[in-house]
Amino acid sequence: MAVVIDSLKPKHITNALTKKSSYIWSEVRRNRVSYLFLAPFFVIFFTFTVIPVVLSMGLSFTSFNMLETPRWVGWQNYIRLLLADDVFVRAIQNTFLFAAITGPIGYLMALMFAWFINELPPKIRAVMVLVFYAPSISGNVFMIWTVMFSGDAHGYINSVLMRLGITTEPILWLQDPLYMLWVIMVVVLWMSLGTGFLAFVAGLQSVDKTLYEAGLIDGVRNRWQELWFITLPSMKPMLMFGAVMSITASFAVSDVTIALAGMPSTDYAAHTVVNHLIDFGSIRFEMGYASAIATLLFLTMIGTNKLVQNLLRKVGR
Amino acid sequence: MKLRFIRRRRANRSVGGDICNIIILALFGAFMALPMVFAIGNAFRPLDEFFIFPPRFFVINPTLDNFNDLFILMAQSWVPFSRYIFNTVFITLVGTVGHVIIASMAAFVLEKHKFPGRELLFGMVILTLMFSAAVTAIPNFLTMSTLGWIDTHLALIIPAFAAPIGLFLMKQFMVTIPDSLLESARIDGASEFKIFWNIAMPAVKPGWLTLVIFSFQGLWGATGGTFIFSEELKTLPFALNQILLGGIARAGVGAAVMLMMMLVPITMFIATQSNILQTMATSGIKE
Numbered sequence: 001m002a003v004v005i006d007s008l009k010p011k012h013i014t015n016a017l018t019k020k021s022s023y024i025w026s027e028v029r030r031n032r033v034s035y036l037f038l039a040p041f042f043v044i045f046f047t048f049t050v051i052p053v054v055l056s057m058g059l060s061f062t063s064f065n066m067l068e069t070p071r072w073v074g075w076q077n078y079i080r081l082l083l084a085d086d087v088f089v090r091a092i093q094n095t096f097l098f099a100a101i102t103g104p105i106g107y108l109m110a111l112m113f114a115w116f117i118n119e120l121p122p123k124i125r126a127v128m129v130l131v132f133y134a135p136s137i138s139g140n141v142f143m144i145w146t147v148m149f150s151g152d153a154h155g156y157i158n159s160v161l162m163r164l165g166i167t168t169e170p171i172l173w174l175q176d177p178l179y180m181l182w183v184i185m186v187v188v189l190w191m192s193l194g195t196g197f198l199a200f201v202a203g204l205q206s207v208d209k210t211l212y213e214a215g216l217i218d219g220v221r222n223r224w225q226e227l228w229f230i231t232l233p234s235m236k237p238m239l240m241f242g243a244v245m246s247i248t249a250s251f252a253v254s255d256v257t258i259a260l261a262g263m264p265s266t267d268y269a270a271h272t273v274v275n276h277l278i279d280f281g282s283i284r285f286e287m288g289y290a291s292a293i294a295t296l297l298f299l300t301m302i303g304t305n306k307l308v309q310n311l312l313r314k315v316g317r
Numbered sequence: 318m319k320l321r322f323i324r325r326r327r328a329n330r331s332v333g334g335d336i337c338n339i340i341i342l343a344l345f346g347a348f349m350a351l352p353m354v355f356a357i358g359n360a361f362r363p364l365d366e367f368f369i370f371p372p373r374f375f376v377i378n379p380t381l382d383n384f385n386d387l388f389i390l391m392a393q394s395w396v397p398f399s400r401y402i403f404n405t406v407f408i409t410l411v412g413t414v415g416h417v418i419i420a421s422m423a424a425f426v427l428e429k430h431k432f433p434g435r436e437l438l439f440g441m442v443i444l445t446l447m448f449s450a451a452v453t454a455i456p457n458f459l460t461m462s463t464l465g466w467i468d469t470h471l472a473l474i475i476p477a478f479a480a481p482i483g484l485f486l487m488k489q490f491m492v493t494i495p496d497s498l499l500e501s502a503r504i505d506g507a508s509e510f511k512i513f514w515n516i517a518m519p520a521v522k523p524g525w526l527t528l529v530i531f532s533f534q535g536l537w538g539a540t541g542g543t544f545i546f547s548e549e550l551k552t553l554p555f556a557l558n559q560i561l562l563g564g565i566a567r568a569g570v571g572a573a574v575m576l577m578m579m580l581v582p583i584t585m586f587i588a589t590q591s592n593i594l595q596t597m598a599t600s601g602i603k604e
Contacts, residue, residue: 024433031432033509041423042438044479049445052456059455109345116342119335126590128342130583131350137586138579139538139554143561144356159371190349195482195531195597202597216329226329237601244446244602252449274451281455282543290455298452305447 053298059291066285077292088293090268091276094181095251098272099304102185103250106192110242113193114200115227129201136194145187146260149173177269180261184270187256192249196242203238207231232315239315243308251301254278273297356579359572360384367568383573390560390570396548398556405553408470409536412477416532417525419478424487425513429499439488443602445481461544472544473552477536483528489599490524491517523592530589534582554578 028035060077062070081088117128135141148156151172158170173183207230212220215230232239254274257263261270263279273293281290359367361379391398427435457476458467466472494517502512518525540555557574560567586593 027433031430034426034430034432037422037426037430037509037513038438040419041479041484044419044475045442045445045481045484047460048457048476048479049453049481050441052453052460053448055456055459056452113342113345116338119330119338120342128346129590129594130587131346133586134353134579134583135349137534137582138353139575139582140558140561141353141356141575141579143575144352144359147359148352148355154368154370154372156372156374163371190352193349198593199597199600202594203601205594206598212329220329222331223329223334235601237603238597240602241600244443248447248449252451254451274449277451277454287455294452294455298448301448301452302444 056291056294056298059288060295062288062291064287064291066287070288073288077289078296081289081292081296087268087271088273088276091271091273094269094271095253095273097181098185098188098253099247099250102188102192102253103246106189106250107196107243107246109189110193110197110246111200111239114197114204115231117201118204129198132193133197136191136197140259142187142191142256143259145183145190146174149183149260151175174261175266177265177267180265180270184253184257184260187260188250188253191256192246194245194249196245199238199241199245200235203235204231207234236312236315239312240309243312244305247305247308248301251297251304353579356572356575359569360576362569362572364569367565383569386570387560387573387577394556396551400549401551401553401556404470404550405537405539408473408539408552409533411470412474412536413529413532415474415478416480416483417528420480420483420528421487421518421521421525422513424484424491425517427484428488428491429494429496429517442481442484442488446485458543466544468545468547468550470545470550473536473539473541477532480532480535483532486527486531486596486600487521487524489601490521490527490596492599494520523595526589526592527596530582530585530593533585537582538578 059070061072061074063073063077064070113132117125117132120128150156150158151170151174153159153162153170155170155173157173158167161167162170171179173179211230211234212226215226220226220229252274253272257265257270257272257275258278263271263275265271274297277290277293277297280286280293355374358374358376358379360383361381362376363378363380363382366373366377426432427439461467461472464471466475498516498520499512502516507515538554539552540558541550541552545551545555557578560574561571563571
């Protein structure tokens with residue numbers, strides 16, 4: 001009977017299909033130990049990272065308040081977000097300003113300092129790595145900046161400026177919309193030498209030393225040429241990794257703005273997209289709307305990362 | 318004399334450039350270090366010195382009063398303070414051990430086994446590095462409440478098991494294990510788990526020490542956020558932040574708290590720096 005049915009179908013298609021699926025199936029069976037090893041990680045990874053992204057995209061087309069079932073609203077959240085929400089427009093401006101300034105500067109700082117530190121003898125190098133890396137791992141020590149930029153005459157910066165006669169009255173660093181964003185940028189930059197910086201330090205140490213000798217013979221004249229033609233091309237993978245780290249971090253600034261300027265900050269002058277997300281997600285419980293913010297943020301981060309990776313491919317050419 | 322000085326120099330390095338290098342490093346090093354030094358100093362600053370005018374950077378009469386006050390405050394807390402410490406140590410310990418084992422297992426097969434789907438899975442992990450956790454916060458809250466994990470430590474521990482950065486770093490570091498080593502163990506008839514546990518893991522010690530540090534840093538600072546609201550389940554950073562929120566009256570105690578919170582991760586980093594750098598040397602993303 002089976003033979004009869006089989007003969008009714010075009011033979012080559014059936015063959016190819018069964019061959020392919022049985023091949024994959026036998027491959028999976030043969031590698032079942034591999035999948036067993038992967039299972040614990042990827043089950044959790046899918047539950048708390050992959051599915052949430054998809055779910056968030058889905059929810060962004062609904063109106064959802066955690067109590068009633070989500071109601072489909074189409075593009076309405078996005079339309080409201082981009083056309084009717086002045087605070088969100090403000091948040092986007094701030095976030096892009098943050099990303100455009102702290103992202104590249106933080107990245108270049110990490111690279112330059114790693115390179116400078118690499119010139120030092122090993123003992124001093126270890127100390128300097130600690131000095132530059134420590135702010136990014138010491139939790140909420142950045143709160144110390146609130147004392148420095150305190151808005152009264154007791155604030156250290158104000159006190160110095162007044163004693164030097166540059167200002168006559170204290171400046172409200174963290175309350176005045178004029179200064180707030182810039183003060184926060186300084187603090188963010190202070191904390192920006194993290195994992196990417198360590199990758200650079202390590203990458204610089206693992207560059208093949210014989211390349212430098214070869215470069216010397218080929219006419220490399222100074223340390224800058226050496227950096228551009230030899231060092232950077234041979235640590236390109238680390239440059240990629242560092243870029244990913246600093247782009248992701250620079251779009252996600254929020255803890256620091258909340259701790260320093262409050263939430264909401266005066267005139268929303270330091271309001272970022274993640275702050276806006278927190279506002280709608282965990283204060284107002286407009287989950288659909290918050291999901292739309294999250295989705296836009298997700299797309300922006302991925303897009304920027306891809307763009308910068310394309311740029312970095314050109315290093316050393 | 319001058320000749321020897323010149324010969325000692327590396328190729329392509331001018332004296333002027335080296336001096337500039339040191340000056341720039343010293344300047345920015347000061348910018349990085351001063352707030353830290355200031356934070357450390359504040360912990361030993363007597364309360365009256367917080368309010369003198371004009372404010373002074375260095376402490377005049379260092380004292381341990383702030384730590385005394387902190388311990389008195391801890392003793393008065395509604396939930397015994399040791400409970401907060403236990404919670405944070407528990408979360409950090411379980412989360413870190415689980416993360417290292419689970420991420421290493423996955424990294425091991427992703428790097429050393431050939432099977433359908435490995436490029437796809439690793440590609441997804443790399444893609445995950447490109448967005449921050451804020452994006453997944455809302456669905457995660459829904460998932461946690463469906464699973465009934467709200468207000469339990471599971472909500473903090475389980476997601477930490479599968480932090481993508483750990484898998485990524487470990488997979489890149491596993492490249493350094495020679496395949497012949499694993500192959501010879503396979504010929505001797507060792508099970509795959511035995512090969513992973515007894516051969517691969519000892520060979521990548523710097524790798525998992527790095528994972529330990531990164532995971533530790535993440536979990537040590539975890540406040541519990543929106544997931545935990547029972548007082549007896551809250552974490553040390555949460556309790557200490559409450560003290561910091563005490564404002565001006567608690568300025569001294571707050572400084573002592575800051576010092577204690579930053580001391581632990583920094584000490585751990587100092588102890589493992591060379592291992593971490595060894596791991597980071599393999600951390601690159603290939604095109």
